[in-house]
Structure formats: C-alpha cells, structure tokens
Amino acid sequence: MSNISMNKPGTTVLLLGNEAVARGAIEAGIGIAAAYPGSPSSEVLPSIAEVAKEMNIHTEWSVNEKVATEVAAGASFAGIRAFSVMKQNGANVASDFIINLNMSGIGEAGVVIYIADDPGGMTSSNEEDSRTITKWFDNPLLEPSSAQEAKDMIKWAFEVSEAINLLTFVRGVKRLSYTRSNVVLGEINENKGKKAYFPEVWDLHNPKKSQFTTGPTPTYHKPLHEKIEKARELFETSSFNSYIGQENPELLIITCGACTSYCTEAIEELKAGDRVGVLKLGTTWPLPEKLVAKHLGTTKQVLFVEELDPFVERSVMELAASLLPDTCDLTFYGARSGHLTPYNELSTNLVINALTGILSVTHQPRDLAYEKKVQEAINIVPNRPINMCAGCPHRATFWAIKNALQLDGRKGFVCGDIGCYSLGFGPPGFFQSRTMHAMGSGIGVANGLGNLKHVGFDQPVLALCGDSTFFHAAMPALVNGVYNNSNFILLVLDNSATAMTGFQPHPGTGQLATGDPATVVDIEAICRAMGAPVEVCDPFDMDNTTETLLHMMKQEKGARVIIMRHLCQLVKDKRKIPKEYEMHVDQERCLGDACGCDRLCTRLFGCPGLMWDKEAGKAAIDEALCVGCGLCADICPANAIIREEAIG
C-alpha cells in the first residue's frame, strides 16, 4: 500500500510536499481530482492517480486549468468533494470560470484548488503571485509552511469551502512542493458509498440548492462579500495562525508559508529570540484582522517576510490605517521599505540581512578565509548553459526552421511558446524564437502578424506549440487563423509528451492519468477539420522538413499547419527503446575549426552528446551523453561523424 493511501492515523511517513498535498485531499475524501501539469505542482495529481482505483477517485489530466476547475465544480454540484491542482499561470486560465463560480456558489461539497507558485521563476515564464488573484476573485486563501501543514490545510480547506459555499485556495511555493519531510497521517474521511446526485428543482422533502447560475449580479455579489467575512471569522481562531516570542517583542515579524522557516532560522542564527517575535499566518486572505490587530498592539516595529508581492504587508497596513491613531507609532519594514524584495525567492540569509539592519546587530556567517575559498571554488565550476537533451527532436526542428528561413530570405521568424521549445529563443534553438508568452500565445500573436499585409508586412510568420499546448490553448487561435484568413504556419512540435513538466499523458497520447488506455485525439485530423492544410514531417529528416517549410512559406495563404512528429528522447529512454546508432568521429576527416567547417557541430548544433577536443582540434562523441540518434551525421560537412547501426 502506498504511503499516500495508508489508513493508519498517527503514523509518521516521509513525504514530498506535493505528496503531502495529495494525501490531504485523500484524507478529505475527494471523489474527483483534475489538474493540468505545471511545475511546481506537477506531482500532486500523479500521486492521487496512483491510488485512484483503490480510493475510488476519478483522476484526470484535463486539457487546461479552466476545464480542470470546471470538472471540480461539476462534481461539487453533485455533492462530491473535488480537488484541482495547478501552477500560478493556471489561475489566470481558470479565472473567468472562478469569478463566475463565486457568483453561483459551489455545490454541497467543497472545492479546493492547490496552486503552486514559483518564486524565482526557475520553471516558469513568470513570477506571478497567485495570492493577489484570490483576493480579486474573493476566495479564501490558506498558506502552508510545511508538508504537514499542507496536508492538514488541504483537509481543512474543504471544511472552509463547505462552511461558506465558496471555492477555497491553498497556495504553496516551489520549496514546499519539492521538500521531503515527515508527515503524521490523519484519518481518511471515507467518501465511499456517497452517491453523486445533482439536486432536483422541486424536491419538497429534501430542499437543496438546485441551480448554480450567475443570476442578477448585485443580488449574487453581496452574499459573496458576506461569505468572505464569514471566512474571516473562521480564520480568527484558526490554529494555523500562531505566535512565538515575547509578549512585547521589540520587532514583530509577520510571515507566512515557506518563509516561516527562514524567519525561525534567522532568529536562531542571530540569537535574537528575546527581541523578535514571529506571527505566522496560515490564513492570509481574508486577513484575521482581530488577531493581527492584537499583535500590532504589542510592538512598535513590524517586519513582513513573504515571498513575491507584499500581499500580507498591504493587508496589514490597510488594517493599521483603519486602526489609527492606535497604530500611529508603528514602523513597518518589508518589501515597501526595501529591507526585502517583492521578487525572487527569499532565504534565511536575506531575512538575516533584513534583521541585522533593523536590530543594529552584525553577523559574520562564516570565517572570512573560508568565504574566500568558496568564492574561488565558484569560479572554477564550469558554466553549463541550459540545453535541449541529446537526441531532442526540437533541435532538429529548429535547425530546419533556421535553414528554411535563411533560404527563404524574406526575414521570416518564429512566434515561440512555452515548453521545452522555449529554448528556441537561445543557442539551443539557434535564436529562432522571437516572441514567447503564455501557452498558445505564439499562435495568437501570429494571427495578428499574419494579417498585416494591408500595411506592407511581407515577412513569413511561423508559430510554435507543443502537442499538449495544442489541446490546452492553441486550438481557438488556430480556428481564428483559419476563419480570419491570417497568413501563418503553425508548427505543432509533437513529441508525444508533456515533456517539460514530467511526461504527463495528454489527449494525443492514448493514455489516461491513471495509465489506462484512452482515445487518441488526432491533432492532424483536428487541424484538417478546422480547414487548415496540414503536412506531417519527421524533423529528423531535416532536408525534407526544410523543403516542406519552404514550400509552405511560398503558399502565403491562410493558416497552415506542419506537425513535426518525433518521439521525445526521454520517452524513448523511459520505454527502453534501444539506441539506433553507435556514433564516432573519424578524426582524419574531421575538419575541426578549419575552413569548410568551423566547428559546426560543437559550436552551433550544440548537442550535448558532442564534445570539442581542444588539444586534438577535433570533435568527439561524449559516450556518456550520446543517445545514438544519428542526427549529427547529417549536419557534418565533412562526413566525419559516422553512424553505425547499433547491435542489440
């Protein structure tokens, strides 16, 4: 039995933050879970999917976050607790539905969204603070500071959701998602046997809310605000809010989420426990004002420690303003004062820096000689720029795009998208991608560029999306292009995987979140049905791909599609597909940096499986990284890269 589904309350298990979130939902007795993958949230749904059958939970990868939220709401309308998971960008996609759902209210059963933010933007195209959105949505928000709390909060969030009949958010961050720690399991709220049922309109014996619509707006808007006030009342006494410190601290830190640990560690490091108190808020929206007001009265200085937007900071300052003149001698520190930043991740060190300034203490983290050695060591660490994997089909696609655009000569360009192929804007994609925004936006932007002929625009426009993105957000934009006769070519980089976020299946893969077989939704057939001419290329056949691109660019008419179909190398590895070729470089033939080559393979093509042997002045194969795809043999101008059929 998996730790996630183990029904042994009180047992301590080691869980990844995202697994603890999944366990929380299971303990809450959900009947349905729907998500769209996106780091740092991606592991939650697979953790539930793993035990979906035994726990009788329908688990699905939805095509996008809006649909995932709608799936969850539907279940709630039928009285089944429902859970949805997404990364920060997902809330934007789901926002239109959520705002309207807040008008209608949810069903009898709770709906919770776990949303994982990415301070530092390590795996994201932006650094959005999703908490701000929950405020303009008017949804309650909880912020766990540990895996244990994440599990417990998810469970409680369902109770909050049901108590006020509103979707409730739990916000985590990357550090919480990806930290493994001990979690004491709780009871699983058995949902088995509960029949899903959409309430009848005139059931006199069991009158229930039976309509979920966004009726006359002002009538529905007022109760929404009342619900938020009710949530505030619940939050005032929540045990997820806690205080550690003296009764009248010299400095009060107000913090939340993963930053709580940074504060605790910083105070310990500075031995400032007798001067600084920490108010940790687990319920950050709506703010438990009475609780906060009480603590504001105990001090003269307040430091806000939170990641990204000064969200709690602004709420508390707003509260302080309403409490004037009682709060008039309070000094506030945080993002506004510049003691901390409203961007990037925070850390214990950054909190220490803020504290030393406020408390006028000095801090020498480590011995100076040691510090110097560390700095020297940093300088000798080789620079490893991000790259596409050895054998990645996107490298082949971008190579063909580059060549086709150069040959075409009309200064065509690529509107990029987010995914592994985001790297198309840099050296791995030969700088071909020239725009990059949200999922599917490349095609949308191409729609605009493709309809500028009347103002003299004559550059060919290519747009990219991945196969998963095609279903997520590209389809409406493609319909738009066909309908409005926009002149562009959509390249669907179909590697049969949602590779960037961890190989989750999608409608094109023939597999469900649970691993069960699914109907394959055929991208090519969809595009044809939309009325777009479609070509299918294997990007590894680079000459043919270049030819097809050139041919399509010459057509200069309407929205056209090329599906670049080649299996992701990492999926090949997972499926243990043996390598096709053994590669080696004929040292005699290799021209190295001489005229006729100029290190094409290592300087420009850039597959990690290729090495430049500086001493020999020749290229070589890195046996450890080469996957034997054979592509480099096609670009070598001297036929020095040799591929031989791999045996066995």
Added chain:
Amino acid sequence: MSNNKKGAKELFEEVIDQRLCTYCGACAGGCPYLVSYEGRIVVLDKCTIPEGKCYEYCPRTPTDINAISYQTFGEAYKDDELGAIREVMIARSADDHIRKRAQYGGTVTTLMSLALEEGFIDCGILAKMSDDKIPGSYLARSKEEILQCAGTSYVAYPLLEALNHIPEESTEKLGIVGTPCQVLSLSKMKQDPPQNRVNIGNIKLLIGLFCNWALSFHEFHQFLRENLDLPKVIKFDIPPPPANQFDIYSESGKTSLPLDEIRRYIMPACSYCLDMTAEFADISVGSAEGIEGWNTVIIRTKAGEDLMRLAKAKGALETEILPDENLAHLKEAALNKKKAALKNLVERTGNRNDFLYIYGLSEGITDKFLENK
C-alpha cells in the same frame, strides 16, 4: 595587391551586399554556411573563420590577372581583346542529333561527349535547365546526360557549388563548362587549391562560354513565369544585332521580346566584367555571328588543342576558318566589354588606377582599355 585573406563577413560586405555577386557558386557548398538558393547566396549560419576560401575564390574579390595568366599560359597578361590564343576557327558538330538540340553548332556538347568517350574526363560539370527552365549545375557522366545540358537559359547559375560538393578523395577526372566569371574563379582555385574538398588537379578540361552578361534568376524567372508556359519552352536565343530581340522557341512556335525589356534583368555584377570570351579556359566557345548553325571556337591551351585535334580526326566536329571580318567584329565586341567594365570600375572607385578587384594589369593595357585618358 591588398590583403585578400578575408572571410564570409567581408564577402557579404564587399561583394554580395554591393550587388557585385555573379552567382557563380564558388563560395557555396564548400562549407555548411554558404549555399545558393533561387538566385541568392544564402548564409545559413555565422562562420567565424577570418580567412575563408569563399572570399578568396570569388571572382569579384581581389584578383591578380597577371598571376593567373602566368599560371595558365606561362606568360604575362596582354592587351589582346580575346586573351591568349593558339587558334581561332568556327566549328559545328558532325552529329545532326546534337545540332538539333544545341544552341548553335553543338560544339560544346560534342567536345564534352568526346572527352568523356575518350577518357579525357569521367564527369562533366555543366548547367542544365529544369522543366521550368531554371538552370542548375549538373554532373553528367554519359553522352546522353551531356546532351541534356545543351542550350542556354541566359540566366546566372551557381555552377561551382556542384564542384565544391565533390569530396576530396574523389579521383574522377572533371570537365567543366563555365561562363567567364566561373572560369576566373576556377583559375583562382588553381592558384591556391582548396583543402578538404575537391582536388583541383582532377579538372582536366575547362570549356569557357562567351558571355556578355547573364540575367538575374529571381526577377527574370518571375517575369518568364508570368508570361510563358515554361515547360513547353524549347530554347531561348538572342540573335545577332541588329535584331535586338530575345527569342523564345516553344512547341507552338517562336515569340520575340524586345531585348531592352530583358536587359533590366541583367545582373549588376556583369557590368564590371572584363571578359567576354572566358580567357582562362582551355577552349572558349560562342556563337558565330552571322554564320547560322556554327560556333566560334578559341583554342587557348595545349589540352584544348589536343581535344580539338582529336575531334577533327574522329570526325566529330567540322571546322572552317573564321572570316577576318567576323574576327574583327568579335574583337571589337570583346574590347567594348573591357572598356565598359573598366569605365564602370573607375567610376565606382573614383580612382583611375583602382579597378576594385582587378590587379596586375600593366599600364599599357589599362591605357588601351580605358578611353579618354
């Protein structure tokens, strides 16, 4: 002579961006960076090598004419209008079949076929028109394949790109049929043979084509596409003055266009070319103005002489003496091209002693070719 050790960057700055490119193909195909495509030299990626063969072999980068003359003929470059000559004549193929397909007398086709048959060469590099009448370089290894290359399109084509594709280890003996700029580039290749690609020593025969100018592919072909059913076209021809017309022969007969309408598609680079008769070839061949169905032939080297002698001995070619009047006319035309080119070059550089890319001309020669001193 200025420093000619430059690379792709300078090739673009000094030649291609200046519209001096003849589209000979010498810079293309020898590396992964430069290729030809539909009338343009295209950069696929940035090459960082400061000294490239692309620059060195270009017929519009600094060229020491005198040194090339020494290398080819063992003597200095002279002020002869037609270049170094062993013999001049008119000739035509003895084979009706060839004459029917050929532009004029079928001399080039016949000589190349014979060279192939007699083992002088194993492979011919020639221009061949596609069904759409787009000329491209073609490697011909049989008589039939050579015959398919008969006829001219009057359009510039990157012949030498095909040569650059031939691998270093190939031992095939090569015969090349090229325009004056292509022949000039080949001479530069012979001066400083390339490494890591075709062995220049394999070139055993170089037949030059008379050329006044060539048309630019892109614009001209668009014009043709808009006005003609190209697959049905059999032959293009520019009859001798005073006709001043461009003839298109197709299945349905002949169409004539005013030559001036065609002239606007002439490659700008051609107005800076001094060479009408491919002066550094083994044999140069062109039309014989006023003598329909015959070619003018200039024999320049021993290799050329040997092949011509064999052609006559085998009865493959019929030859006659080129009438003096025709020779005088040919010389005049060649001289006019030189004069115009030098005038244009001097206009461009603003210096009577600076011919942009031509070096090694003695003062006597420039005096003769530059009028109005």
